[in-house]
Amino acid sequence: MPTVDSNPRRYPKDMKRIYIAAYHQSKFGKLMGLTVPEIIRRAVLEACGEIDVDPAALDVGSIGAACNVSLNEQGLLAGLMAEVPGLESKPIESVENACASGGQAVLSVIQKLQLGWGDTGIAVGYEKMRDAEGKMDGKLIGKALGYFSHPDERVGKVYVFPHLFAEVMECYLKVHRVAEEHLAQIAVTEYANARHNPYAQMRNVALTVEQAMKIEGINRYIVEGLPLKTYDCSQITDGYAALVLATGEGLAKLGVKKQDCVEIAGFGQATDPLRKSGRDVLHPAGAYKAMNQAYEMAGVKPEEVNVAEVHDCFTVMGALGTEVLGKAAAGAGARYWVDGKAEVDGECAINTSGGLIAKGHPIGATGIAMIGWCAWQLLGKVPAALQVKGARVAATFNIGGPICASVSTVLKPVAS
Numbered sequence: 001m002p003t004v005d006s007n008p009r010r011y012p013k014d015m016k017r018i019y020i021a022a023y024h025q026s027k028f029g030k031l032m033g034l035t036v037p038e039i040i041r042r043a044v045l046e047a048c049g050e051i052d053v054d055p056a057a058l059d060v061g062s063i064g065a066a067c068n069v070s071l072n073e074q075g076l077l078a079g080l081m082a083e084v085p086g087l088e089s090k091p092i093e094s095v096e097n098a099c100a101s102g103g104q105a106v107l108s109v110i111q112k113l114q115l116g117w118g119d120t121g122i123a124v125g126y127e128k129m130r131d132a133e134g135k136m137d138g139k140l141i142g143k144a145l146g147y148f149s150h151p152d153e154r155v156g157k158v159y160v161f162p163h164l165f166a167e168v169m170e171c172y173l174k175v176h177r178v179a180e181e182h183l184a185q186i187a188v189t190e191y192a193n194a195r196h197n198p199y200a201q202m203r204n205v206a207l208t209v210e211q212a213m214k215i216e217g218i219n220r221y222i223v224e225g226l227p228l229k230t231y232d233c234s235q236i237t238d239g240y241a242a243l244v245l246a247t248g249e250g251l252a253k254l255g256v257k258k259q260d261c262v263e264i265a266g267f268g269q270a271t272d273p274l275r276k277s278g279r280d281v282l283h284p285a286g287a288y289k290a291m292n293q294a295y296e297m298a299g300v301k302p303e304e305v306n307v308a309e310v311h312d313c314f315t316v317m318g319a320l321g322t323e324v325l326g327k328a329a330a331g332a333g334a335r336y337w338v339d340g341k342a343e344v345d346g347e348c349a350i351n352t353s354g355g356l357i358a359k360g361h362p363i364g365a366t367g368i369a370m371i372g373w374c375a376w377q378l379l380g381k382v383p384a385a386l387q388v389k390g391a392r393v394a395a396t397f398n399i400g401g402p403i404c405a406s407v408s409t410v411l412k413p414v415a416s
Contacts, residue, residue: 018110019261019414021120021254022050022244023372028360029201030134031238036074036126037083039240043124044084047242053254056086058244059118062093062108064101064125065364066400070144072128081124091117098148098400099313101125102241102367103407107269109245119250125369126240127362136236148401150275159222162314164402166228168281169316173227175282176331178319180227184212186318186337187231187357193344194354196385201235201360232315234355239362241369258414262375262394266298266410276402282331287324290406291397295326298410300393302326305410306348307377307394309370312355321397322350344386352377352386367398371409378413 024047031039040063048055063077074080078092091112097104102125109121130136138159146160157163172178191207194200212231215221219230244254251258270286270293272279279285295302302325310321319333327348328336336342342350353359353373356366374394376382394411 015114016247018113018264019246019248019251019258020243020264020371020375020411021246021251021256021261022047023242023375024050025199025241025365025369025372026239027199028237028239028362030130031128032134033132034128036068036072036128037080039126039128040077040080040124041084043126043240043242044081044087044122047122047244051244051254051256054086055084057254058087058090058120058122060091060109060112060121061087062095062105062121062123064095064097064105064123064367065127066096066098066101066148067127067129067144067363070147071141097405097407099311099363100367100398100400100405100407101364102369103371103396103398103409104269104367106243106245106368106371106409107267107407110264110267113245113247113250119253120244120246122242122244123368124240124242125365125367127364128238129236129362130238141236153276162222162228162233164276165314165316166223166226168403169228169232169314170226172282172316172319178331178334181209181213182334182338183232183315183319184209186312186315186334187212189337189343190312190351190355190358193352193386194358196383197354197359198383200354200358201237202354202358207231228314234313234357234361237360237362239360239365241365241372243368243372260379261414262378263412263414264371264409265412266294266296266300268293268297268408269406271405272403274401274404281403282320284320284324284403284406287397287399287403287406290408291324291326291395294395294408294410298412300410305393305395307352307374307388307391308348308350308396309353309355309374310350310397311366311399312351312357313361313399315357317399318351318355318357320403324397325395344388349388352382352388367396367407370396370398371411374411378411
């Protein structure tokens, strides 16, 4: 398996190396009548089942979700995780960082391991956005998601987040003189990838640029006078995902061989002011800082990355995410996709999972699923049609709010 050792590792000497021992996720889409306690229980047990260990073997934990109170009327998720036999009386916390909650849960576990609170841990993320029949209440969900914006920027907006990102999209198109069709290509590529991903919500849907651009049927303008359309948007999704993380000593305790793992070689986190106005959202400072911090820690340059998952909550974020990765200059992110460079056999395969747009976006699970899918890519475990040949270094970029909270990681295969 190829590895990258061309740059010196910049991990502080006293920090422990952290490995992904196991990853598991549900199919994304509808969890129907599953309750929150059952979702959390399954997430833990199924991730542990991937390596045939008991949850009692885990020392620490963290769980991320965004709408558990507003949509599920459930708080203190850490307590629900502690109900899983073997996890009682252990250091577990709930984290919320809007759509970056999953990534934040991973960092929470890493930090606990670095503090010496244990050698093994689990990061869980979930979202339950639909009812027991799989139906969704669009207005309720729109209101709940709107809580993750600044109060002053909600006024006059029915669906706050699509409205805010419709403004970002309009700005991107005008400032960089990008054609709408180029952003549509991002969705088309992702829908094509999702067709091969058995976990993807939109795996049975095909999409062309013409369909993505034509206003008819379900495809409509989300906000009057702004360019955002239905196919530019991610999905309303139920789902869960979990990662078992460990130090080198922890892998030995779990009975997992290091060569069967992927290392989280670098990570970064940064948060910009919540208010979108007054910030350069086309060059989000926190996003670049988090990504560059992860690169520096891993001793990796952007050109070495050939697998990535970015937070494409809307197509414009697929373009901006490509730029944050360092794969395209400002304003050239969409062109990267149009030129085929983001495809499975391209220069850097981005969102081979289908991304948030076609794989689905169960908010709390998203950041974990990005990392898990990249780990599968580096281990050669994704479906053949989506497998990147010679996958060597992977990067993830997970955001929360109006490009406010950013969590980034860099993953490497373990050198043999």
